[in-house]
Amino acid sequence: MLIVQKFGGSSVANPDRIVNVAKRVALTRREGHRVVVVVSALGDTTDDLIELSRKVTRNPVEREMDMLMATGEQVSVALLAMAIQELGIPAISFTGAQVGIVTDSSHTRAKIKNISGQRISEQLKRGKVVVVAGFQGMTEDHEITTLGRGGSDLSAVALAVALKAQVCEIYTDVEGVYTTDPRIVPEARKLESVSYDEMLEMASLGAQVMQARSMEVAKKYSIPIHVRSSFSKQPGTIISKEVKSMEDVVVRGVSLAKEEAKVTICDVPDKPGLAAKIFTRISEANINVDTIVQNVSKTGTTDLSFTVGLPDLNKTLTVARKVAREVRAKGVTYDDKIAKVSVVGIGMRSHSGIAAKMFQALAKESINIEMISTSEIKISCVIGKNQAVRAVRALHKAFGLNRLGRKTQLALVR
């Protein structure tokens, strides 16, 4: 079997942990599998490098940031290859550029265009464990690029696709994917399996086990993902295509996103094209808008509300105030004390009444809902941040997640 194993920064934070990862890899190799390992930078290396760059410049050029940051993973792969060899297993390390992970030229957030798996395959044939630097690639002009936060997940999944691996194992510091954050709800349970779509909703809703882009790629090419702990040998959670046994589950998990803010443009004249104008401006500023709510009132104007990530709030307000003047809206208000709580489950597609049940559960706790948005397999409510924990606990209980068996639950994660 060909297995891609990905270890994040906390799994290789120091030499002892690197040796532990090496033992884990050696074990898999000794079981007869061919192994490709993808590693992130040691611990906080990437943040340290960013910090270092800030000491020489206020506005680092992104190309040079990539040059700088790519060194983090290069250190990891060299050390891990040495540690594996120390255990008597032949191993060889490569940078993203060396194995032909070709990306576009959007430095610091490059997209993978293609991967030439040839160099890796050659080394696998020679019986070697191949250790590849995550998070990085190169353009067709041999410029070093990085893939953005969580990019090592994407490297791992993309390599699994290119090499036709049987499974992509994502090692992390949690045991797998849970019905909700176990720090909030002690009754939360680890799921044995979850579908790509459910995991995608969870990822985009703030669950941090896996980067959303990597999940999309895994889904597109049907690569099974095994999320598991690097500190234990217990099986974790398998993420794969929708499977039969999942069908009867209505809600698989409850997720919470706390790092958001709500922005409202007040009294926007109710004319065609104004919403388009507003959101074009915002997207031109590279701001990612999440939930959007608009309710036309009877006075000929409307309040237009949307949520953005907290780090983008200031930038958003600047753009929103400018565009508000242009469209002759009354003004801009914001609320940075909000949270978004969501229930997710493939079963919702064919079940009615889930929304009603959710709203009832929140009402019983006297929690006011500020915004609502829905997708095929998810319902999200924006509420006050100070009510978030109570909301998650109430929903986890209301949808019977506390009581259900392991197989029929889903996922938020620390």
Place this chain on the structure above:
Amino acid sequence: MLIVQKFGGSSVANPDRIVNVAKRVALTRREGHRVVVVVSALGDTTDDLIELSRKVTRNPVEREMDMLMATGEQVSVALLAMAIQELGIPAISFTGAQVGIVTDSSHTRAKIKNISGQRISEQLKRGKVVVVAGFQGMTEDHEITTLGRGGSDLSAVALAVALKAQVCEIYTDVEGVYTTDPRIVPEARKLESVSYDEMLEMASLGAQVMQARSMEVAKKYSIPIHVRSSFSKQPGTIISKEVKSMEDVVVRGVSLAKEEAKVTICDVPDKPGLAAKIFTRISEANINVDTIVQNVSKTGTTDLSFTVGLPDLNKTLTVARKVAREVRAKGVTYDDKIAKVSVVGIGMRSHSGIAAKMFQALAKESINIEMISTSEIKISCVIGKNQAVRAVRALHKAFGLNRLGRKTQLALVR
């Protein structure tokens, strides 16, 4: 003018110093010159990385050591390029691999085979300062290699050759090349100029301003080297071809090497071929032998003495004891309390009596000479280590270096 500027690790040891280097580079660029900058890793980075590798393995594979160590210079070039850009000067950084510094595959001590200067020339034409990672290259198979200690000097000189630069400036933490180590002889003076050959002898005799291999390349292609301080704007020392004004100088400097040991194989039978056998074995063990002295006695046996670097002493003794048994020599003795003091100068070629004058000066100080060796432009004496400082001072004075003008002196260096 096209200038290659090389800055060592101490010149870029922290963000403040990197900014200073950037200012220095910007100044040269603003004077209208085209500038290629070669940088070493920040401060002690290389040693730190070696230390890190020792925590995961006792015997790091050299290929992986190169992968690891090459990150040091990559960090430097990215930061320096950012710092230069911060000053409003366009700059771009490259790894050794990216600019096509092609080497053989002797990892950790690779030799440069050729350099494709094309990518650098393109960027220079666009008005950019080009910042290149020193100490590293790649094989024709795109494997990352490093050039060994002092390799950044070699990168700089080789780039100067490939790009046909007018001068290669080596920035360091001393003001230039001195008649001898100023810490030993306060009267030592900075030289305005010195020849490649003299500098080569100094480098191989323990002076540390520049790596010997890079000096050989500079000589071969007649690239003038300007050794100068990164902390002052004073001119330093120009290393170039032998020039007329040097001819009348007999001794240009006094150098000292303290990290050596003497090994003697006692009572070797005086038969043809035994010396060859002994030194073949030693070279097979990758030990670099320096001075060799043999004196056949009348009893049909001879004592064979030679010096090696102190770090190689144990390895040498193992080999020497084994080969001594094979050739039926009596045994092996050693002395690790020796030093080698040398006088160097192109003028020696045509002057007799230099050796006699040297021996007299040492005798006057009651310093016993254990071994003597000579080249065309150098005489070296092995003496007791505890007499080394006295010997250097006596020779510096005896050859009139204390009194001579700046132009007529040479070179050992801290």
